[in-house]
Amino acid sequence: MDNCLNEFGEVLIKEVRDRTIRLFDKKVQGVMKDKDSQLLFEQVNKLSEEQQLLINEIIPRIVDLSLHNMLCVFEEHDEFQIVADGENIAEISDGLSGELYTSDGWIEKFSEQRYYKKQGGT
Numbered sequence: 001m002d003n004c005l006n007e008f009g010e011v012l013i014k015e016v017r018d019r020t021i022r023l024f025d026k027k028v029q030g031v032m033k034d035k036d037s038q039l040l041f042e043q044v045n046k047l048s049e050e051q052q053l054l055i056n057e058i059i060p061r062i063v064d065l066s067l068h069n070m071l072c073v074f075e076e077h078d079e080f081q082i083v084a085d086g087e088n089i090a091e092i093s094d095g096l097s098g099e100l101y102t103s104d105g106w107i108e109k110f111s112e113q114r115y116y117k118k119q120g121g122t
Helices: 002-028 035-045 049-076 096-100 106-109
Strands: none
Touching: 002 035, 002 049, 002 106, 049 096, 096 106
């Protein structure tokens, strides 16, 4: 049971979280060549170094908050379920959105990208 929870967490972190952060990093670094990405790069490139560092910090925060809120939907709305190996993931977990955080959470265990570690509290 717990194994499918961790398997889901690994896929979520590697294929959603990390992929999204890598993509946005490429956009703000000018690596992506589509018109919208190049426009974003030009705008970010005009910012000060401090502002660019802030964007670098904000990207994973936005991604993590989006994942957190998505997982809350599955905790709070029984009509929506994530099922793996016949098990409702939300029912296996003590708190699905909380699986992202802590020293043994999904981000810490599975992510290869940076993340903002909250200082005290949640």
